[in-house]
Amino acid sequence: MxxxxxxxxxxxxxxxxxxxxxxxxxxxxxxxxxxxxxxxxxxxxxxxxxxxxxxxxxxxxxxxxxxxxxxxxxxKQHVNMATSLHIFVVTTACNMNCVYCQANNGKKCSDLYMTADIAKKAVDIALESPTRYLTFEFQGGEPLLNFDIVKYIVEYTEEKNESHVINFNIVTNLTLFTEEMIEFFKEHKFGISTSLDGPEILHNKNRAFRNGQGTYAKVVESLQKLRAAGLYVGAIETTTRESLLYPKELARTYAKLGFESIFVRPLTPLGKATVNWEEIGYTPEEFIKFYKSVMMELIQINLEGSYIKEDHTAILLNRICGDFVNYMELRSPCGAGIGQLAYYADGNIFTCDEGRMLYEMGDATFCLGNVFESNYQNVINNGVCRTVCASSMLETLPSCCDCVYQPYCGTCPVVNYAGSADVIEKSPRGYRCKIYTGILDFIFEQFLKDEKIIMNVFDKWRC
Incomplete structure (x- = not known):
């Protein structure tokens, strides 16, 4: 033996x-x-x-x-998959002033708008990806401020595409929708993702218009219109220090609004969050306490007969149970470059969403080229892409290779670099590591207790 x-x-x-x-x-x-x-x-x-x-x-x-x-x-099948997620940052302008905005550090005006020439070249590169199934995702800023380019990219893609199956997604704050936009997104079967930080008082504090007015009422109004039109809207929550006071209210707000999932997300130390950290930040231990409270409330809602899952937990449950989940942040190596690319409004190409966010802070370390000078092959063969892949292989990292959660976890070289100027995290138990360890501890504690009612809820979340 x-x-x-x-x-x-x-x-x-x-x-x-x-x-x-x-x-x-x-x-x-x-x-x-x-x-x-x-x-x-x-x-x-x-x-x-x-x-x-x-x-x-x-x-x-x-x-x-x-x-x-x-x-x-x-x-590890993601290693043999070509880049499937292509992010088009069609503008850096935004009509809101979120306290944790990752796409802007709040220190400079950066209202860039992607032009048709840049958009065309970006699509050409994206369509060179050899994988059949692609997702084109539109981000900002607020991408609806450059809706004409969103339309142009979709129409040019459908004209140029020969062999790919392409899904379109847009990440939007939901405050600028018109009937024309709704009809366009319905026609092209868009998936829509937004941010909702919980009950009205909390959401408005975190996510206000530039004039300070709250956005909650407008978000809910647009949510109802989009659903009435048959469009699916998913939402994520970003946790601030203020959020820690409202775990149960957060869960109940999502359930009341008819969401079947909530993505409880910790702050990422990029963009404006770094500037406001003393005001809105917290320790990993504080986040895990909050996460557990949200989880127990979500489980209670499910036991009451309504279905709502926590997406982070659902992704991890699937991975733990042996199901392949192509979630970029929990891959080894991570999804930067080989799983996703981000095309910035000025034409520069980045390894990932986080790489372009660091660029917003004035650091172009994770730039792989420019749409006017690059093609898919030389972008993927760029030394930066190789470095990011090598530095996110958990099996080879001293701080991760012998961790019990190594098969289920992932690391982010961009966040590591932003925090310590090194793509490999210098502290073996840093902020991100402690958060994922805490989440996984909670999940496996439930497996150990093996309480039937909770296991039944977890089984439903895996579907």
């Missing part, structure tokens, strides 16, 4: 083991000692569990590797 490579941690009175297949197993401390000392009884229950979870094996090393290499390949 041979012991496979594994990582472990103590959780309550059990030892949790994981391996590169993404399998996890809880064993007692005495069983764990027997595993380490090779004292597992043949044909025992614990031996069967260990074999089933590929923690141990009977075959030769070569036979074991040959038999199960396709399991690893399935988990």
């Amino acid at each position: 041979k012991l496979n490579y594994f990582n472990f941690k103590k959780m309550e009175n059990q030892i949790m083991m994981t391996n590169d297949f993404g399998n996890f197993l809880f064993v007692s401390e005495s069983e764990f000692k027997d595993i380490l000392h090779g004292k597992i009884e043949p044909n025992s229950d614990i031996e069967k569990k260990l074999l089933d979870h590929k923690m141990i094996y009977r075959e030769s090393d070569l036979e074991f590797s040959s038999t199960y290499m396709y399991d690893i390949r399935s988990l």
Whole structure:
């Protein structure tokens, strides 16, 4: 009997083991000692569990590797996928003044508008991607301030496209919709994503118009119009220090407005959030306490008969249960370059959304080229793209390779660089790491408790 490579941690009175297949197993401390000392009884229950979870094996090393290499390949299938997400930053202008805006540091005016020439070249590069299924996502600023270019990109894409299946998404604050826009998005089957930070008092404090007026009422009005037109609207929440006071109200607001999911997102230390951190920031421990409160309220809402899931948790549940989820931030390597590209309003091309946000702060480190000088091949072969890939391989990072959550997690070289001028996080237990560790701790604590009512909710969230 041979012991496979594994990582472990103590959780309550059990030892949790994981391996590169993404399998996890809880064993007692005495069983764990027997595993380490090779004292597992043949044909025992614990031996069967260990074999089933590929923690141990009977075959030769070569036979074991040959038999199960396709399991690893399935988990890493994103490595063989070309860039599928193409982000078009059609303008940096915005009609709002959010306290944490990641696309602007609040220190300069940056009202750029993508031109038709830039848009055309960006689409040409995006269509060179060899993967069949593409997503074109429009961002800002507020992209509806440059709606003509959004229309141009869609129409030019549909004229130029020969072999791709393309989905269109737009990330918008919902305050500028017209009937023309609604009809256009309906015709082209757009997915719409917005931000909603919770109850009206909280949302208006975080996300106000430039004149200080609240935006909640307008967002809800547009939400209802879009749904009436048959359009799907998803929403994310960004947590500020003020948000920590309203976990239950946040969950209930989303449920009341008819959302079936909520994405509870911590602050990212980019853009205006860095300037306002003393006012709106918090510790990872404070965020995890908030996250747990939101989660328990969401579970209660589900037990009351309504369906609403937390997206971060749902993504992780799918990964834990062996389902492939192509979520860019929780990949190893991450999705920068090989999973997504961002085409900025001035024509520069960036590794990812975060890379272009850093550019807004005056740092072009993650620029891969310009639409007038580049093609898809030389963008992907750019040394920056290679560096980002190499520095986000958790299996090779000293701070991540031996973590029990390595099979389910991911790192962000851009955020690491923004915080420490190094694409590899210098602190092995930094802000982002502590947050994801806390989220995963909560999830696996529920698996350990194995309470049927919570497991039933988790099973529904995986669908």
